[in-house]
Amino acid sequence: MAAVMVQGTGSDVGKSVLVAGLCRLFTNQGLAVRPFKPQNMSNNAAVTADGGEIGRAQALQALACRVPPITDMNPVLIKPQSDTGAQLVVHGRVVGSIGAGDYQRRKGELLGAVLESYSRLQAAADLVIVEGAGSPAETNLRHGDIANMGFARAAQVPVVLVGDIDRGGVIASIVGTKAVIEAADAAMIKGFLINKFRGDVRLFDDGYADIARRTGWPGLGVVPWIAAARALPAEDGVVLETARPAVGSITIAVPMLSRIANFDDFDPFIHEPGVRLLFVPPGQPIPAEAAMVIIPGTKATIADLAFLRAQGWDIDIAAHVRRGGWLLGICGGYQMLGTVIADPEGIEGPAQSVTGLGHLPVETRLSADKRLTAVTGTSIADGAGFSGYEIHSGRSVVAPGTAPLLRLADGAVDGAVNGSGRIAGCYIHGLFNDPAQRAAWLARLGAGSDGVDQARRVDAALDDLAAALADCIDTEQLLGIARTGA
Incomplete structure (x- = not known):
């Protein structure tokens, strides 16, 4: 069985x-x-x-391998709920909440669970491609990593280090990584890749050679900006801060909640020529010209409802x-549109009950019981089909006489x-x-x-990716590293 780990000089380098x-490339070559x-x-x-549940990036990578996603592909998932606390998911199930400091002290305890999952994947594969997190140069996080x-x-998995040339300083970032990490860690790195190059790659020949000379690691290729990557869902919220072209005559506005979740729900609108999809950043008003406002999912519904109000978005909504615009809430956004959100068990923080935005006659009670399921169905109004998934804590009770939005296959x-038909909410992600x-x-x-x-x-x-x-990476050398560890 072969394996290789892709680590980066920092976050958002394109790992x-x-x-x-690479998963799709080697799958297309006939490997499992x-x-x-x-x-x-x-x-x-x-x-x-x-x-x-696992990170969406690993679900995408499973799709690239043409296999269903399973929890072993991401055994430890941390879902931030505040600046200092997060929900901890192990082997796909919530095991509790944890503070940042506590996790740093306890993360080594999870290595056994990680290795269990990795061992099971090994048994089912010809090649496992492992993705790192952040950077190995974060030496303050090395203990218990x-x-x-x-x-x-x-796990004795060889590493390929990726540097992002678009952000600048790529020579220093790769060479500097070797300079600050332990010698035994550096020995695990068997090559490097340059990512997000723009222009004539030959202009970087001297820099490429300099990295190899200073580190002793071979270069495996220089990856250009690849247009196909723009059609893939992004994992990190940083992508939402990047300006998008203001195209299309119809504006759909999505407020950028502080704990926004599953924002790839709206990716299909990016490709619609008549639509201008606008993620509204904190501090900016929701534009009056918006035809539809969608309140997205969130990891912390009550906290993000307070955040929404702090931005004045409740007034904008x-x-x-009043102008007759369309309003839709997805998952946590659906809960916000209701009249009450109760958290008697303190699932998201202190036990409390808060008043919702009041646009739908819906009351929500959060609970530790989490619904995780794939669903299909149709819209009740027009019979249009959908295939998506639910991933939420709590249940919502709709007032009698209120029309539902969707009918599931079961x-x-x-x-x-609501009565006008212009305000709606549901729990289904992937609806569009x-x-x-x-x-x-x-x-x-x-x-x-x-x-x-x-x-x-x-x-x-x-x-396409x-x-x-295949055109810019020495895939034979990369596969050799995965098979031999050298």
């Missing part, structure tokens, strides 16, 4: 996308490939085939409703719609991936749709 592309990330920190999660070199050394209903469902929503706004199934768009992008990586 997740590179791993997804599996992705693995020992520890992930993300509020973007996916439901697995075995009834748990399970995300980078701590795992690599425990009320004005939007006959159950989900969500609520289905072209019929997306077209139905856009028709309400007076816009057409490109009719492309989002899953097929992503799958095609993975093939794999082909591009």
